[in-house]
Amino acid sequence: MLVLLGILTGVTLAFLYPESVLWMRPALQPAFAVTMFFVGTLVRPEQVRAFARTPTRALSGLAAQYTIMPLCAWGISLAFSDPVVRTGIVLVGCMPGAMASNVMTVLLRGDLILSVTLTTLATLLSPLLLALWLPLLADTRIEVPVGALVWNAIWMVVLPVAVGIALRALRPALPSGWDRLATGLASLSIVLIILIVVATNRNSLAALGPELGLAMLGLNLAGYALAFGVATGLRWPGVQRRTLVIEIGMQNAGLGSVLALAHLGESGAVPSALYTVLCVVTASLALPLRRRFG
Secondary structure, three states, X not given: OHHHHHHHHHHHHHHHOOHHHHOOHHHHHHHHHXXXXXXXXXXOHHXXXXXXXXXXXXXXXXXXXXHHHHHHHHHHHOOOOOHHHHHHHHXXXXXXXXXXXXXXXXXXXXXXXXXXXXXXXXXXXXXXXXXXXXXXXXOXXXXXXXXXXXXXXXXXXXXXXXXXXXXXHHOOOOOOOHHHHHHHHHHHHHHHHXXXXXXXXXXXXXXXXXXXXXXXXXXXXXXXXXXXXXHHHOOOOHHHHHHHHHHHHOEOHHHHHHHHHHHOOHHHHHHHHHHHHHHHHHHHHHXXXXXXXX
């Protein structure tokens, strides 16, 4: 809850004093790439071996994620007339799971190995799925630079994560405190992305904030509900079912914000920024419910 409070405080300050964070915007993409390298180093060799032994569950979860979220995002985007905003909403749905989902999986006593496997697979495949879904679902009134978006996803996400995974495989015993440093840097990066998007889009947030916020909340809750339905239909045990719900509901909208700022314009990044905050809020609210009801 302290992290959530910190994010909400930072968002308020960025909205009121945008110049305090806008100077960092030019470094956003390189910083995100470095962050994803650190995220890659968190994937341990035993997690890769666990996936190789039983890939079916992870692959079915991956298929659910890249079906549920893009289609739900597209459906919700139809409620808006602005083609850039509509495409920004679709972009949220085409993102992989967020690293924060791994943290929430631990806190909610889910299956950490499954969570990390799903996040890693979804991240590595994100350029391919982005190239598949975005031309089909994005608003046709604007020209979406799919090729540039995919290339950015490759150099900012896939390559750094792959290098991080390779480093961890070659050097399983990284220096003491490495995992804590990597997790902290990743969390800080996402917070800074949110603040920069908020500062850049003050006017759009003021005009669209309430309506778009409700839409992003609806997308988040729909992801949770449909993930639960899929996991129940597949007869997954409770721990794995809970893990899939977290993984699908918590999208890497920080990546969506960076891509949207670079290729869709400022208003296209607002859905991702709102989603990032809201999915942290809803997941955090699940913690006391988990403690009370088990």
